[in-house]
Amino acid sequence: MTDTKPTTPTVTATIDGREITVPKGTLIIRAAEQMGILIPRFCDHPLLAPVAACRQCMVEIEGQRKPMTACSTPLADGNVVRTHLTSEVAKDAQEAQLEFLLLNHPLDCPQCDKGGECPLQDQTLAHGAPDSRFLDDKRRYEKSIPISPQILLDREKCVLCARCTRFSQEISGDPFIELFERGALEQVAIYEDEPYESYYSGNVAQICPVGALTATSYRFHARPFDLRSERGVCNQCANGCNLRVDVRHGEIQRQLAHDNSDVNESWNCDKGRFGFEYVNHADRLREPAVRDDLGNLRPAAWITAVRRAAAGFRAAMEAGGGAAIGVLTGGRITDEDAYAVSRFAREVLDTDNVDFRLAPRTEEERDVLGAIAGTVGPTYDTVEHAPVVVVAGLDTEEEAPILHLRLRKAVRQHQQRIVVVGPVAGSLAEIAWRWIPTAAGDEAAVLAALAADRQPGDAALHVIDVPPADARRPDASTASWPSSRVPARGSADDPVAASSITAAGGGPAPDAAAPPETGRPPSVRGRCSTSCARRCAAARRWCWRGSGWPSRRARCAPRPAWPPGWAAGSPGARARPPRGAGWPRGGGRAPGRGGGPGPPPARSPRRGAGCPPAPAWTPAGCWRPPPGARSRPSTWSASTRPGTSRTRSSPRRPSSGSTP
Amino acid sequence: MPEPVKVLTKRYEVEDAHTLDGYVRTGGYAALRSALGSSPEQLRQLVKDSGLRGRGGAGFPTGVKWGFVPQDTGKPIYLVINADEGEPGTFKDRELMERDPHQLLEGIVIASYALNCTRAFIFLRGEYLWPGIRIEQALAEAYREGYIGRDVLGSGVDVDITLHYAAGAYICGEETALLEALEGRRGQPRLRPPFPAVAGLYASPTVVNNVESIANVPHIVEHGAEWYRSMGTEKSPGPKLFCVSGEVVRPGNYEWPLGTPARQIVEESCGGMLEGRALKFWAPGGSSTPLLTAEHYDVPMDFDSIAAEGSLLGTGAMMMFSERTSVVDAVLNWTKFYEHESCGKCTPCREGVFWMAQILERILEGHGRIEDLQTLDDACDNIFGRSFCALGDGATSPIKSSLKYFRNEYEQLIERGRLPQEYAAHAGVVTDNSGMHRPSQLVRR
Numbered sequence A: 001m002t003d004t005k006p007t008t009p010t011v012t013a014t015i016d017g018r019e020i021t022v023p024k025g026t027l028i029i030r031a032a033e034q035m036g037i038l039i040p041r042f043c044d045h046p047l048l049a050p051v052a053a054c055r056q057c058m059v060e061i062e063g064q065r066k067p068m069t070a071c072s073t074p075l076a077d078g079n080v081v082r083t084h085l086t087s088e089v090a091k092d093a094q095e096a097q098l099e100f101l102l103l104n105h106p107l108d109c110p111q112c113d114k115g116g117e118c119p120l121q122d123q124t125l126a127h128g129a130p131d132s133r134f135l136d137d138k139r140r141y142e143k144s145i146p147i148s149p150q151i152l153l154d155r156e157k158c159v160l161c162a163r164c165t166r167f168s169q170e171i172s173g174d175p176f177i178e179l180f181e182r183g184a185l186e187q188v189a190i191y192e193d194e195p196y197e198s199y200y201s202g203n204v205a206q207i208c209p210v211g212a213l214t215a216t217s218y219r220f221h222a223r224p225f226d227l228r229s230e231r232g233v234c235n236q237c238a239n240g241c242n243l244r245v246d247v248r249h250g251e252i253q254r255q256l257a258h259d260n261s262d263v264n265e266s267w268n269c270d271k272g273r274f275g276f277e278y279v280n281h282a283d284r285l286r287e288p289a290v291r292d293d294l295g296n297l298r299p300a301a302w303i304t305a306v307r308r309a310a311a312g313f314r315a316a317m318e319a320g321g322g323a324a325i326g327v328l329t330g331g332r333i334t335d336e337d338a339y340a341v342s343r344f345a346r347e348v349l350d351t352d353n354v355d356f357r358l359a360p361r362t363e364e365e366r367d368v369l370g371a372i373a374g375t376v377g378p379t380y381d382t383v384e385h386a387p388v389v390v391v392a393g394l395d396t397e398e399e400a401p402i403l404h405l406r407l408r409k410a411v412r413q414h415q416q417r418i419v420v421v422g423p424v425a426g427s428l429a430e431i432a433w434r435w436i437p438t439a440a441g442d443e444a445a446v447l448a449a450l451a452a453d454r455q456p457g458d459a460a461l462h463v464i465d466v467p468p469a470d471a472r473r474p475d476a477s478t479a480s481w482p483s484s485r486v487p488a489r490g491s492a493d494d495p496v497a498a499s500s501i502t503a504a505g506g507g508p509a510p511d512a513a514a515p516p517e518t519g520r521p522p523s524v525r526g527r528c529s530t531s532c533a534r535r536c537a538a539a540r541r542w543c544w545r546g547s548g549w550p551s552r553r554a555r556c557a558p559r560p561a562w563p564p565g566w567a568a569g570s571p572g573a574r575a576r577p578p579r580g581a582g583w584p585r586g587g588g589r590a591p592g593r594g595g596g597p598g599p600p601p602a603r604s605p606r607r608g609a610g611c612p613p614a615p616a617w618t619p620a621g622c623w624r625p626p627p628g629a630r631s632r633p634s635t636w637s638a639s640t641r642p643g644t645s646r647t648r649s650s651p652r653r654p655s656s657g658s659t660p
Numbered sequence B: 001m002p003e004p005v006k007v008l009t010k011r012y013e014v015e016d017a018h019t020l021d022g023y024v025r026t027g028g029y030a031a032l033r034s035a036l037g038s039s040p041e042q043l044r045q046l047v048k049d050s051g052l053r054g055r056g057g058a059g060f061p062t063g064v065k066w067g068f069v070p071q072d073t074g075k076p077i078y079l080v081i082n083a084d085e086g087e088p089g090t091f092k093d094r095e096l097m098e099r100d101p102h103q104l105l106e107g108i109v110i111a112s113y114a115l116n117c118t119r120a121f122i123f124l125r126g127e128y129l130w131p132g133i134r135i136e137q138a139l140a141e142a143y144r145e146g147y148i149g150r151d152v153l154g155s156g157v158d159v160d161i162t163l164h165y166a167a168g169a170y171i172c173g174e175e176t177a178l179l180e181a182l183e184g185r186r187g188q189p190r191l192r193p194p195f196p197a198v199a200g201l202y203a204s205p206t207v208v209n210n211v212e213s214i215a216n217v218p219h220i221v222e223h224g225a226e227w228y229r230s231m232g233t234e235k236s237p238g239p240k241l242f243c244v245s246g247e248v249v250r251p252g253n254y255e256w257p258l259g260t261p262a263r264q265i266v267e268e269s270c271g272g273m274l275e276g277r278a279l280k281f282w283a284p285g286g287s288s289t290p291l292l293t294a295e296h297y298d299v300p301m302d303f304d305s306i307a308a309e310g311s312l313l314g315t316g317a318m319m320m321f322s323e324r325t326s327v328v329d330a331v332l333n334w335t336k337f338y339e340h341e342s343c344g345k346c347t348p349c350r351e352g353v354f355w356m357a358q359i360l361e362r363i364l365e366g367h368g369r370i371e372d373l374q375t376l377d378d379a380c381d382n383i384f385g386r387s388f389c390a391l392g393d394g395a396t397s398p399i400k401s402s403l404k405y406f407r408n409e410y411e412q413l414i415e416r417g418r419l420p421q422e423y424a425a426h427a428g429v430v431t432d433n434s435g436m437h438r439p440s441q442l443v444r445r
């Protein structure tokens, strides 16, 4: 946490009679949490900007005329704050808001998916009135309506906390879900002509404080108190989101994003959340099989299978030594599993032949992987706080969705500048600062040119300014955007200026993607073939196989509020240039990150020092991957290739050491 | 006894005051010329010294508000004129813009110069078509003659004015919701801080002022702060437009110095209450201000005296009602307005006003219960001071104050199940623009 820096000014105040010192600017609700005082809330979410809409979190602050909302008021030096625990005013205010919220609530808890884990229900149980004074008509809406194939909306239950809409605006950046109407008729809705097609839609169901937004895949499947929760790590891509896997009767009912501020914060993508149906698929191997004398696979007990494998290893080692053995892990296991496997291979099987794929896809990949194997890459935190990020040949939203959210956050909160290198700017078009178009595969030349400090006139460097897509970037005075072009913000000590990409260059446009007229890079959406996507959409489920997502239409760029008279850069129609041939699909994992042990460093000694350094463990077994800005999936894992049997994917829990 | 004044209304009788010719002939734009001769700091100080208080409802000193604007941020400074005039009973800005649009424009140019603002906006209530036309014509003339635009009157000062027709929502009169709406977003109030003076329109320092407040500025510049303070009371100086409506002989806008007793305004300007009707209750400054009774008829109409009586001067929209009007029915009418106009952002106002409207409706339909009065009272307490913006507070005013002064009328109504003979129940539906049933106030003529 940066909070502990000695330079951060602090404030000291009392909450419920106890003194606390927190960094200046800490909201009362957060400070109280640190003291173990839970102020009731609905609209507040630590990762969303405060709106103070639900008015549930009222506390009394000495000297203030009226109770204040703890979720939007920063603690000030010398404040004497009293929460509902010690103040009648606060208690009264909170109970009143609860009474108001329940007026229009349908109270169908017994058949609601949220029942048992619902903040509104818990709140009411804790300090709601036993009886209602409301005799009149509740507002009525049609019951759960699907707003997307994955998400259902029940407007009667909605408490209009705007968490879902703020998530869409602030975090995922696809405002397909909005508040409409006003007064008691205010409601969450989607646009008629813009379907709710977010890669992150499952998060809104998770953060909805009532049962208004639910996921079709879990609807009426289980009650929270019947579920056993396991922690896990998502194996759908290289991002490594922490998951909570909820199991009932031995079957996964749902997956939720598990908070890990070092990785996925509180979010995950829909592929990771909803893509678990294959686990229970009938075709899936559930027990080991051993070949009988005729060569047929027969189900066997684990002990038999393990003995048989051990015998096989032993025979191979006796015949040809460890070198006769190779271990292939598949590309979807965690760092920890990969580490365990590689230790087992090197120390027990005495072999360095460890890999996670059958063969490198390209020759250069071999060198790259060899060079980076075992190094600890940048973390999400370093990516977030970097002033400039160069993204080469990677469409983050498609291939590394959680990295994409981090980049969005960095742009919103830290004014990060993103330079995209590649044939398309893709999903980064909305947040990128510069785009250097290349032909597919030529990214390396651009990176080399940048590293060599060559100037934009250079043939390799055709730099395109990208207008800021989000006019509400906090520091940016809109007045400084007189046109769709961003003025050069570089200064002498600016790392960007130093690498000379502040000015638009005049080099020839590469064939692969001619710069569009608007200066805004084209974006490519949807990587499934159309027919595949249609099938998935029709089946109302996620296409996890291979390419991941049903395609979605190019979405609208957020409309910036341009001061009148100033030409706003028209997003224009997004072209759909052919994707560079042979691009890897999402799901590959960068080595050193969890993609398996990687090729052994050449001529490394077999034991001890030569082993890849252990990944970062935290005491509680909590898994902390050093993720990659380098997470262009430079690898192609066998198990992600369409048509390859998924049954070879490795165990998905980080804590369970896997035995091949 | 105060005398009626003619400051803002001084051209109301001039046939062509809305044209540039008529305006200039009657001394218009002289103030602008003299303002351009002094520095912005001097002008800000002048307005501060005049003691002008905002006429949009809150009565905040305008000069102080201008002083909050940081001048050194490097961002543009914006002036936004709040012409949304949505407060029930208020129609002063409308007549001002219809009869004397150049007065407002002159005020805007002077205020912009004083604030170092080069672009001002007029946020005009969507329904105000005729005032809009007048403003458009005035803008065209003033631009043509160089009173607005690049290099105003050769002084090197640039001021552009943009007229924006709003979509017609009461909440968009609330200054932060207004700025949201002006930026093209949903008209819902913003979290403060940051206050508009620091981060308002397009995250730049912004001043939001009412039409009438700004219309005062040319007169202050022309005659000085001393002259301005000669009208009104010490803490509420200057002239004020009072919009009187209800059961009076001649409803309309009347200009009096602040601090004139209500009775004097009604009797001298409006010809008193309608014949045979005695004052029963009245709202001093629009429906968001707590009701007063005949007992308070002599209260001086200035910010502090009214506050001392437990109400607010608000916009100065005096709505006068006699014994023939049921206070419960009037309150239901207003509550329905708030129910319809609540923006829905915060729980207490969205749900609470929805609830109170239903309770009042039920009482009027004869299904009231005596406990309902306690519920109404509690709901008001739970909304007041707990809602996100002042709309919620305002919505409780009529209910809370009527319960205070006319509880027996509620009780009688609940007991008898219908209004007494002398009131006609639901005299007719006035407008129905929402699918909501809105009974008129019960006035039997």
Ligand SMILES: Cc1cc2nc3c(=O)[nH]c(=O)nc-3n(C[C@H](O)[C@H](O)[C@H](O)COP(=O)(O)O)c2cc1C
Binding pocket: B053, B054, B055, B056, B057, B058, B059, B060, B062, B065, B082, B083, B084, B085, B086, B087, B170, B171, B172, B173, B174, B175, B176, B208, B209, B210, B211, B213, B214, B389, B390, B391
């Ligand atoms: C619900 C609500 C509606 C308002 N409507 C108006 C309005 O229609 N016109 C107006 O001038 N001020 C209105 N205001 C007051 C403004 O928020 C603001 O105080 C005013 O424009 C400031 O201008 P002034 O300082 O010149 O009075 C309203 C306030 C609230 C809370």
Ligand code: SF4
Binding pocket: A157, A158, A159, A160, A161, A162, A163, A164, A165, A188, A204, A207, A208, A209, A210, A212, A213
């Ligand atoms: S749907 Fe849920 S998250 Fe969205 S506003 Fe309603 S209660 Fe809040």
Ligand code: SF4
Binding pocket: B171, B189, B341, B342, B343, B344, B345, B346, B347, B349, B350, B387, B388, B389, B390, B391, B392, B393
């Ligand atoms: S009080 Fe709340 S719901 Fe009512 S208008 Fe203000 S913000 Fe909207």
Ligand code: FES
Binding pocket: A040, A041, A042, A043, A044, A051, A052, A053, A054, A055, A056, A057, A058, A069, A070, A071, A072
């Ligand atoms: S949690 Fe503070 S107002 Fe909603």
